[in-house]
Amino acid sequence: MDKAQKFETQAIRQQIGTTHAQEHSTPLYLTSSFTYEDAEEMRAAFAGEIDKNIYSRFSNPNTEEFVNKICAMEQAEAGYAFASGMAAVFSTFASLLSAGDHILSCRSIFGSTHTVFNKILPKWNISTTYVDLKDTASWEKVVTANTKMIYVETPTNPGVDLVDLNWLGDFAKKNNLILVVDNCFATPYLQQPIKHGADLVIHSATKFIDGQGRVLGGVTVGRKELIDEIYAFSRSTGPAMSPFNAWVLSKSLETLAVRMDRHCDNALKVAQFLESNDQIEWVKYPFLPSHPQHKIAIEQMSAGGGVVSFGIKGGLARGKRFLNQIKMCSLTANLGDSRTIVTHPSSTTHAKLSEEERQKVGITPELIRISVGLEHVDDIIADIRQALDLSI
Missing domain, CATH: 3.40.640.10 (Type I PLP-dependent aspartate aminotransferase-like (Major domain))
Known part of the structure; x- marks a missing residue:
């Protein structure tokens, strides 16, 4: 080659x-x-x-x-x-x-x-x-x-x-x-x-x-x-x-590059939507200027990736209601799929850690992880928006 x-x-x-x-x-x-x-x-x-x-x-x-x-x-x-x-x-x-x-x-x-x-x-x-x-x-x-x-x-x-x-x-x-x-x-x-x-x-x-x-x-x-x-x-x-x-x-x-371009573009738009929503406590995405290590991100990554984390106002109870209102996106513990996936890490992927261990790594009860997929970004955002509105 x-x-x-x-x-x-x-x-x-x-x-x-x-x-x-x-x-x-x-x-x-x-x-x-x-x-x-x-x-x-x-x-x-x-x-x-x-x-x-x-x-x-x-x-x-x-x-x-x-x-x-x-x-x-x-x-x-x-x-x-x-x-x-x-x-x-x-x-x-x-x-x-x-x-x-x-x-x-x-x-x-x-x-x-x-x-x-x-x-x-x-x-x-x-x-x-x-x-x-x-x-x-x-x-x-x-x-x-x-x-x-x-x-x-x-x-x-x-x-x-x-x-x-x-x-x-x-x-x-x-x-x-x-x-x-x-x-x-x-x-x-x-x-x-x-x-x-x-x-x-x-x-x-x-x-x-x-x-x-x-x-x-x-x-x-x-x-x-x-x-x-x-x-x-x-x-x-x-x-x-x-x-x-x-x-x-x-x-x-063979399709990694074209897929990642779409993942990154969609994820940035989802992160920007969440950051502008008053129902959200915080948002973390590497290519958001608000990310604590944004400078590092733009120096060593060519784009921000397909994963967005955020904290929803209302803590664990609100987070569960939010997940229960998701309609299009999938509730599963995987990530990196063509389909958008919403996960609550403290009760799923990191559930075996103690509460103290989760707190040390920043996995708080309100943390939601979204692996943003390849659907049209308007549809992804619409599903997130309606779930936020119905979970109040």
Whole structure:
């Protein structure tokens, strides 16, 4: 693939080689294993002396194409595709961390990642310290001799807060730490953390990368020496993406740019509507000038993404009434769909956190998260408006 080609062209034209049938669209490789011409070729493949597929838990042409596209988009050296976003998150930790290691993380992260940090990794004596994104001076104080990794989301879920990736990349390099960035909300179309010093980038491909709520998937890309360790761990433990899901997701990437343009345009208009509504306490969207990290957003993102968070006047009770009045938009815990999704994080995606933990990360009872879809923006706003009016 010509590296000089633009993002959209790479997403469409980067494909694995054709078969004897000379198909235009990549076929599905629904096979568990692969055959060899003779015993020597088989031996060499298993020894890693030649580049041949062995077993679809290790590699498959469909997952290869999907990973290659993400690597090109993120400007990464290598990658590995997983069955889900959380499989990517956990396997990245499990393959690179050892007993006694320490992680620094922003507080505002996906609820299941909180669970991994607070309940699963401590079983292996791996500890986590949560650090305030806004107080960069505090990060230096919590680095220890055992600190090995920094993990952040930007924008964060569900608060849509931002991390200054240039500052964080310099901080990680100075302290010899592995910087892992969850880029799910932005996608590689809007932001490439590796440009700013990240060592690894993780995506829940279930979200905007698929874009239509069809399949699960995850991917980690970045420095080859780190991906080699992740591959070795995953080859034996089995969290691999299925060939069918990889085929779907690779096709999805062909429309990522046009979809994200529409998501971002719609989300900004929804955010502006909410900000002008006197029934709303506050609104957070990266490309609103009122966002606390707006300057960072316009420096490291090309647009604001498809997620808007806001606080509705009247607290939890009003928020529930608002959700119950939604008619067109969907009530579900997913995001990044072509259909607009409305969620109440403190009772759904982050319900397993204690009230104290939710307060620390800014998940207040009145917080509503909207993943703005691809419907006509007038219809999205009309549904939100009528739900607000009927929930008073």
